[in-house]
Amino acid sequence: MGASYQEGAERFYDLFGEKDDVEFYVDQAMKYGGKALELGVGTARLAIQLARAGVEAWGIDTSQHMLDAAEKNIAEEDPETQERLHMVLGNAVDFRLPEKFSMICFPSCSFDHILDPMDQRAALLNIKKHLAPEGYYVFDLYLVKELKADKEWFVQRKELEDGAKVIRSGYHVTKPEQRLMSLDMWYDHVVDGRVAKRFYEGSDVYVHDVEGVRALLDETGYMIVEEYGDHHGNPYEEGDGLIVFVTRPKKQ
Numbered sequence: 517m518g519a520s521y522q523e524g525a526e527r528f529y530d531l532f533g534e535k536d537d538v539e540f541y542v543d544q545a546m547k548y549g550g551k552a553l554e555l556g557v558g559t560a561r562l563a564i565q566l567a568r569a570g571v572e573a574w575g576i577d578t579s580q581h582m583l584d585a586a587e588k589n590i591a592e593e594d595p596e597t598q599e600r601l602h603m604v605l606g607n608a609v610d611f612r613l614p615e616k617f618s619m620i621c622f623p624s625c626s627f628d629h630i631l632d633p634m635d636q637r638a639a640l641l642n643i644k645k646h647l648a649p650e651g652y653y654v655f656d657l658y659l660v661k662e663l664k665a666d667k668e669w670f671v672q673r674k675e676l677e678d679g680a681k682v683i684r685s686g687y688h689v690t691k692p693e694q695r696l697m698s699l700d701m702w703y704d705h706v707v708d709g710r711v712a713k714r715f716y717e718g719s720d721v722y723v724h725d726v727e728g729v730r731a732l733l734d735e736t737g738y739m740i741v742e743e744y745g746d747h748h749g750n751p752y753e754e755g756d757g758l759i760v761f762v763t764r765p766k767k768q
């Protein structure tokens with residue numbers, strides 16, 4: 517299993533997923549002009565911002581639940597913004613679109629949902645096929661300082677505007693031999709002191725390391741244009757917990 521993102525997850529995903537990457541990806545898309553494609557588009561949190569900025573934005577996702585949430589969010593936008601958005605069910609590994617894009621992005625570290633190194637290669641080759649000449653592939657990844665066998669619980673809590681709260685508890689297990697981290701999460705929607713609904717969400721991620729990704733990019737025909745350590749333009753430094761790659765196909 518890679519990511520499930522089944523029923524319920526889409527309801528609370530953005531609540532716990534505060535990100536400061538919107539300006540970065542909008543700037544990237546504006547810089548390259550043309551159409552943008554977001555892989556793992558989720559609830560269209562970012563794609564909507566691209567479209568609001570005037571970019572024709574396409575989104576691909578493996579989860580129909582996330583796409584349904586995206587369509588709901590898109591329906592609240594003005595008609596011009598809606599017209600610039602196109603959501604498609606598909607997998608980064610083997611999707612086919614009759615379009616070429618100036619920027620393809622895989623934000624929120626979601627490339628790590630592709631678990632099998634052969635599929636990671638296939639995805640990079642497939643992405644390349646969908647890039648316009650002079651197109652860029654931009655993505656980010658979490659990094660861990662030391663990959664070791666580990667098990668850990670965590671709990672987070674968010675208050676909703678109506679006074680209810682959502683408690684997210686989770687358990688993750690790291691298996692260093694396979695570079696995999698499995699995550700189980702439960703969302704408890706608590707209304708008047710009682711659990712009104714509980715959603716489960718499970719996913720596995722592949723824990724990349726910088727050298728491995730650089731090699732994978734090189735092998736699949738990409739050159740690295742920039743490596744940032746955050747979404748604010750600071751260069752990546754060894755030991756950073758995040759890396760943002762700006763890449764493009766190598767010149768033939």
Ligand SMILES: C[S@@+](CC[C@H](N)C(=O)[O-])C[C@H]1O[C@@H](n2cnc3c(N)ncnc32)[C@H](O)[C@@H]1O
Nearest residue numbers: 521556557558577578579582607608624626629
């Ligand atoms: C962490 S969420 C990110 C959502 C959105 N990009 C954002 O930044 O708010 C990851 C999304 O990637 C999708 N996903 C996972 N594996 C995928 C794959 N191989 N191809 C396309 N989408 C995938 C999941 O269904 C989920 O919606």
